[in-house]
Amino acid sequence: MRPILLLLAITVMQGAFAQRAHFSDVLNLRTDPPAGRSIEPNVFSDMGAWHAYALPLQRADYGAFIGPLLMDMNGRWLSDAISRLKVSADGRQMEFTGHAIHYYPGLLEQSFVSGNIFVRQRLIFVSGREALLQTDIRNRGRQPVTLKMEYSGKVKNGLADASGLKAGNFSILWPQADSVRSDSLRYAAVWSATLRAGETFSQTQRHAYAPDGRQPDGRYDFNQELARNKRRWDGYLSKYFSGTKRLSEKEKRLAVKCIVTLMTNWRSASKDILHDGVFPSVNYQGFYGVWSWDSWKQAAGIATFFPELAKNNIRSMFDYQDEHGMIADCIYADKSENNWRDTKPPLAAWGVWEVFCRSRDTAFVREMLPRLIRYHEWWYKHRDHDGNGLCEYGSTDGTRIAAAWESGMDNAVRFDSAVMLTHHAGAWSLNQESVDLNAYLYAEKQYLSKLCAVAGLKNSYAAGAKTLQQLIGNRFYDAQAGFFRDRMLRSPAHVPVDGPEGWIPLWAGLATPAQAEAVQHKMADTSCFNTYIPLPTLSYAHPAFDPGDGYWRGPVWLDQFAFGTEGLRKYGYDTLAAALETKLLNGAEGLLQDQPVYENYHPLSGKGLNARNFSWSAAHLLMILKNK
Structure with missing residues (x-):
């Protein structure tokens, strides 16, 4: 191989080597919802955020990211799973099967298949106070399907409405919900959609925690932020492995x-x-x-x-x-x-x-x-x-x-x-x-x-x-x-x-x-x-x-x-x-x-x-x- 072609090949290999996609699950983040004040489970945080999440271990928790763990002068779990997803198709609740659950550097991801419905959830941090939870639900069948998507969670002293949840210095901002049930301990927010063949329903939630009480007010495009997230993490790996x-x-x-x-x-x-x-x-x-x-x-x-x-x-x-x-x-x-x-x-x-x-x-x-x-x-x-x-x-x-x-x-x-x-x-x-x-x-x-x-x-x-x-x-x-x-x-x-x-x-x-x-x-x-x-x-x-x-x-x-x-x-x-x-x-x-x-x-x-x-x-x- 000519020297210049060899150099090009080495450069390409090093670039691929530094991709975060090659390093799934370097740390096992799958855990049961925490009990009491235990903060020992492995968790994911990024960008200096003061809250963190883990991946579900048990089938009953599929469709949820565990947490968040909130940090200040000490650590405490706000919830076992603050945003737990349930999906019903044509009136029947889906069983999340065919699951793939992974932790990549800078990204949590889980996906499920139930019949012709494919569900993918991804969570990334976009600032020292904010994370984005993205849900994509795709109809892979040939016929339209009517879906009901419900996100629910359990907190102490929280209150939800059609635009989001507020629980102390933690908040969730979501797209306008069709309906919300809420008391001081629980909430359930529901969205409905009919998906044609090949169509995808997408929703982005912003989870924010500000221990100093200064709530952020960011508005983000998930796909753009995901691209930035990937470039940033690929950059960390590329710099280290050089x-x-x-x-x-x-x-x-x-x-x-x-x-x-x-x-x-x-x-x-x-x-x-x-x-x-x-x-x-x-x-x-x-x-x-x-x-x-x-x-x-x-x-x-x-x-x-x-x-x-x-x-x-x-x-x-x-x-x-x-x-x-x-x-x-x-x-x-x-x-x-x-x-x-x-x-x-x-x-x-x-x-x-x-x-x-x-x-x-x-x-x-x-x-x-x-x-x-x-x-x-x-x-x-x-x-x-x-x-x-x-x-x-x-x-x-x-x-x-x-x-x-x-x-x-x-x-x-x-x-x-x-x-x-x-x-x-x-x-x-x-x-x-x-x-x-x-x-x-x-x-x-x-x-x-x-x-x-x-x-x-x-x-x-x-x-x-x-x-x-x-x-x-x-x-x-x-x-x-x-x-x-x-x-x-x-x-x-x-x-x-x-x-x-x-x-x-x-x-x-x-x-x-x-x-x-x-x-x-x-x-x-x-x-x-x-x-x-x-x-x-x-x-x-x-x-x-x-x-x-x-x-x-x-x-x-x-x-x-x-x-x-x-x-x-x-x-x-x-x-x-x-x-x-x-x-x-x-x-x-x-x-x-x-x-x-x-x-x-x-x-x-x-x-x-x-x-x-x-x-x-x-x-x-x-x-x-x-x-x-």
Whole structure:
């Protein structure tokens, strides 16, 4: 084949590869109507909307999309199925048979056949407040047929009329109905039509939910919006898959599952959340907000397919940067609930750099740089108790629990003996210097130097990084253990605990070759970190290893896993990194099937643990798959 024809063929294949139609049901959205306050079923949302839907599981629910799930400071189901379709043909109710029910990226679809009648329902989001439900009913017979279409639903404190339904801040706008029956709990809206042979009845409903009470007033053409929806999603997939050549079909589907996970966790600006941000998980009540180091990690993954959302995800946290430069641990739609007791590890400059690498947006760099510098300097003013240039995790309220939260590794064994020290008003430190914190700060100096170069600013961050590199190597590397470990202040001994903090110096690129060789031996050791699912958050050899009920005392977290394999690659241990990644992808529960991406995984069984559809897990998987 001639070179130009080969290039054309490759381009055509890549274009087809990026079509969302190739990726149906990467995540199983079929569920029974939810009971009580359970929000664990997999759901679909898009465009930052604050409501979500699922697909029907049981025959009794065919013709309905499950939900919606409404989100604000917590999640609640408004209805088991707010718009349930029944169709009668010539006076006889149809049985929905020959069904096809699918979830495509950005689209829910179900279709049914009953005799000569074909029914198709599709649901897409068109804004951060609105979804469209389209119904097409086609007469495939040779004779006219008279149809009655009834949409019904059950809500609390709702009221319907001929033009739609209103239930609190949720509403449905539909074409003028022939008749409506309604009370405060139920409604039924009816339309009638006689269809000639080959004729189609079409109806579009607009479902809107505005948690801030500002009801939208959009008018949409469904077919035009569906075309936009397809272009947008095909664009996400095309951008992500550009440059990936070695993914298996299952790995491609995993990548798309990670993308839809992040997009379903996307929330548009609302109330006190001033820029679009991404929740850690739509399926866990405690995660209905935006967290700081989650945001930096999410941004790095989202930038591989949607840089604009990645930028806003970072902005959403910096909107609340205080006068000292501190970033809150997390923010909510009600800012009175924002957590200022602690911050999180300094990965913001890395996140901005990753977004810049994908977007080449120098204006974004100039916008964020002064804020990043203030945040970087905050650490040394408020978290270096003895002024030796090495920082500690701490809190603003003097509590040890908030200081442990600040590490991001809430109950990590390495902090079990730490106590609090008063630094100054509003600033307390643990009496323990942490190697990961200082390695992150080293990396941040390197990224700040690069970002300053992009912005055309002179700086001394690279020189500061060299000084810090020497301090970290001298202070934290335990030659006897062959690993980096924390140190107590004014103590000659290392904290005798091995966890992911020990390979963060490899990710940061500050370890010497000899140190990196020792660390990788431990990472490859089946008695330490090379478990069934590798790189747990505590060495398998430690007596406190407890992945079943441990949170940060043994489970595998994919952010720390990804930092580990990236660190190995920086020092040339590509074969080990690839082997560990293969074990993760093949062993972690449901990763290569249609099951959710979990918050963390059991290192000995592969079982998914804690929150489902977890954003930073999805983000890091997207980056791991880019290594292929």
